[in-house]
Amino acid sequence: MESVRFSTHKWLSPLSWLYGLGVNVRNELFDMGWLKSVSFPIPVINIGNLTVGGTGKTPHTEYLIRLLSREFRVAVLSRGYRRESSGYVLAKPDTPASQIGDEPWQMKQKFPEVYVAVDANRRRGITRLMHDRETHDVDVILLDDAYQHRYVKAGLNILLVNWHRPIHLDRLLPVGRLREPFRNRNRADIVVVSKCPRDVSLMDMHVMQNHLALPPFQDLFFSAFRYNNLRPLFPEAGAPSITPESLRETNVLLVSGIGCPKQMENELKPLVKSLKTLTFPDHHGYTASNVKWAENLFSRLPEPRMVITTEKDAARIAEKVSYDGSELQRSTYVLPVEVAFLQDQQETFNKKILSYVRTNLRNRKVD
16 A cells, blocks of 8 residues: 655644544533434434545435435435525525535535435434425435534444545644544444545555454445546536546646545546646635636646536536636536445445435335
């Protein structure tokens, strides 16, 4: 396994110690029952992490939606990070990203038949989904990024770990990117090492397994990203979808505001003639000046040229930018991402998820 390197801010260690003290006290209060975790009579699956962003929660949540929606009525509950609304909001097909957040908006657009709701109070959000007339037929609720939200006791906790930033090497905020200590991985039922290289060897997987040192009751899986056909960001341009393999002679500007863009950059480089990057912070709110910056960089690329952005960024860009027919907009494409489990683990993973949901259905409709 290659040596993993990432930056930390060691001079912030005193703040990290104080942060860790607060996290540990809070978790102890939950463990002792002073702070109450609430269970619900419905299958609740939490997809979360120990770190700040960058583990692929949305693609893994979408994987679960595809798996479960064949058989069950699925709801996704998120807090709706950086939305301009408050309280509980149930997404409609025309609800803008500004009201529910970019990731919930992305999921609602891709899966219109799925209930997508946002609420910072997850207990209230689950209760509303279970009892409101619009959503009372829900069978299973997926909690997006709620590993630290211990006021809800999910029936199944899935913890995601970024292969390129393994949690056993990371440090607590603000020195590193850990939200809570490495030992708290033990609250998970399933651990998925995400964003793996697609050619990762069994030996490297075994090394990672040893580093994680999971207890026997936890199941470990490895997943990678699979890129689908690119689609135009602005459908008005009338451009067709294209395959990633057709970019061999294309000069590309990658525009992204995601938690961990380096992997996408590394995987795109072999597919294109040249790659320039314009990177913003995670959940960045795009402005007119950002568009001008991108247009300037794009104009310097030799032809043939194009802009590629992520599905997550597309939600924010399309809401802020009106189509004007410019070359920049006609040449901007979105790169969809899906999850693929490695080493034939997909069937085992699917069975565990389906077995949990079938066993815990409220009305036992499924035998």
